[in-house]
Amino acid sequence: MYGYSPSNDDYLKRLRRIEGQVRGLQRMVEEDKYCIDILTQVSAVTNALQSVALGLMEDHLGHCVAAAIAEGGDTAAGKVREASDAIARLVRS
Amino acid sequence: MYGYSPSNDDYLKRLRRIEGQVRGLQRMVEEDKYCIDILTQVSAVTNALQSVALGLMEDHLGHCVAAAIAEGGDTAAGKVREASDAIARLVRS
Amino acid sequence: MYGYSPSNDDYLKRLRRIEGQVRGLQRMVEEDKYCIDILTQVSAVTNALQSVALGLMEDHLGHCVAAAIAEGGDTAAGKVREASDAIARLVRS
Amino acid sequence: MYGYSPSNDDYLKRLRRIEGQVRGLQRMVEEDKYCIDILTQVSAVTNALQSVALGLMEDHLGHCVAAAIAEGGDTAAGKVREASDAIARLVRS
Numbered sequence: 479m480y481g482y483s484p485s486n487d488d489y490l491k492r493l494r495r496i497e498g499q500v501r502g503l504q505r506m507v508e509e510d511k512y513c514i515d516i517l518t519q520v521s522a523v524t525n526a527l528q529s530v531a532l533g534l535m536e537d538h539l540g541h542c543v544a545a546a547i548a549e550g551g552d553t554a555a556g557k558v559r560e561a562s563d564a565i566a567r568l569v570r571s
Numbered sequence: 572m573y574g575y576s577p578s579n580d581d582y583l584k585r586l587r588r589i590e591g592q593v594r595g596l597q598r599m600v601e602e603d604k605y606c607i608d609i610l611t612q613v614s615a616v617t618n619a620l621q622s623v624a625l626g627l628m629e630d631h632l633g634h635c636v637a638a639a640i641a642e643g644g645d646t647a648a649g650k651v652r653e654a655s656d657a658i659a660r661l662v663r664s
Numbered sequence: 665m666y667g668y669s670p671s672n673d674d675y676l677k678r679l680r681r682i683e684g685q686v687r688g689l690q691r692m693v694e695e696d697k698y699c700i701d702i703l704t705q706v707s708a709v710t711n712a713l714q715s716v717a718l719g720l721m722e723d724h725l726g727h728c729v730a731a732a733i734a735e736g737g738d739t740a741a742g743k744v745r746e747a748s749d750a751i752a753r754l755v756r757s
Numbered sequence: 758m759y760g761y762s763p764s765n766d767d768y769l770k771r772l773r774r775i776e777g778q779v780r781g782l783q784r785m786v787e788e789d790k791y792c793i794d795i796l797t798q799v800s801a802v803t804n805a806l807q808s809v810a811l812g813l814m815e816d817h818l819g820h821c822v823a824a825a826i827a828e829g830g831d832t833a834a835g836k837v838r839e840a841s842d843a844i845a846r847l848v849r850s
Contacts, residue, residue, distance in 0.1 A: 486693055486694070486696070489693045490690055490693055490694065493686060493689050493690045493693065494690065496686050497683060497686045497687060497690070500679060500682050500683045500686055501683060503679050504676055504679045504680065504683070507672055507675050507676055507679065508672070508676065510672070513720050513721075513723065513724040513728060514724065514746055514747070514750050516720055517717055517720055517721060517724070517750045517753070517754065518750065518753065520713055520714075520716060520717040520720070520754075521717070521750075521753040521754055521757040523713060524710055524713050524714065524717075524757040525757050527706055527709060527710050527713070528706075528710065528757070530706060531703055531706045531707070531710075534699050534702060534703055534706070535699075535703060537699065538699040538700065538703070542699060560700055561700070564700050564703045564704065564707075567703070567704065567707040568703065568706075568707055571707040571710040571711050571714070
């Protein structure tokens with residue numbers, strides 16, 4: 479029952495497309511495609527993954543974190559810190 | 572009266588250090604220092620700036636966004652969206 | 665016959681592992697796993713992809729770009745510009 | 758006599774503008790400006806720094822690394838590795 483549930487199908491669809499892109503990358507390597515074309519495709523996959531991550535983070539803030547804040551108490555502060563740590567991992571990855 | 576106020580002095584100190592690092596970069600360029608050494612220093616400044624941004628974002632979530640959520644209503648959803656857009660800019664910068 | 669050919673098998677192995685991680689992400693979404701755990705895993709996949717990209721770029725510089733420079737002429741400048749554009753896409757993705 | 762020398766003045770001008778932007782950030786913190794506006798400005802400064810870094814890297818590849826490759830030998834391989842490490846720091850910062 480987490481925040482992203484209503485959009486599960488959308489995330490699944492995007493992750494399946496990303497899986498297809500990663501298989502496409504394997505084919506490009508097997509077929510000795512030009513490095514720069516592979517790199518362009520890697521950047522596209524990275525962007526698609528980050529876009530999924532940003533969507534999940536927005537859902538998480540609007541649902542899990544918001545619910546914890548509405549309840550108040552220590553849980554809220556813990557959720558904000560946990561979300562901030564995840565944002566830091568995204569920014570640095 | 573925003574979220575980062577209690578830590579204002581800390582952020583100011585860090586931004587002054589970053590300003591000093593940027594002046595250091597100017598000196599390196601003026602003195603024709605080795606490109607890779609300049610690039611290493613640019614990465615250090617970028618990391619320092621991102622670290623300030625991550626601190627500001629955590630304060631923002633824990634204060635402004637939390638206050639909006641506690642109040643409830645449309646403002647809360649607007650604040651979550653606004654924060655998510657800022658996170659996206661950080662991740663993509 | 666591009667620069668990454670000798671390491672093809674290594675890249676393929678890493679891309680297959682990344683494909684497995686992306687399928688793992690799909691399972692996490694299907695099983696309604698906690699958003700933060702999914703986000704942690706997305707960051708891991710992004711890092712793995714970037715690591716592949718950095719390896720490909722190093723091979724590319726050491727082989728294709730180096731060969732173009734050794735030949736000299738306009739091709740060399742074109743290859744440097746093309747590699748720089750790919751680096752910019754990586755940095756901004 | 759490094760690769761970026763001919764564009765020194767351009768880099769200096771951009772770094773001075775970045776220094777001004779960092780001072781602007783300090784003023785925003787002192788004047789308790791809204792966190793999101795500060796974060797937007799931090800992203801702008803980070804992008805400006807990365808753009809300087811990408812310019813320096815292109816100059817470096819086209820001059821220092823190209824010169825080492827033209828000379829051949831172990832120096833060339835060392836320069837490619839050194840540049841690749843700097844690219845990795847940029848991508849991960």
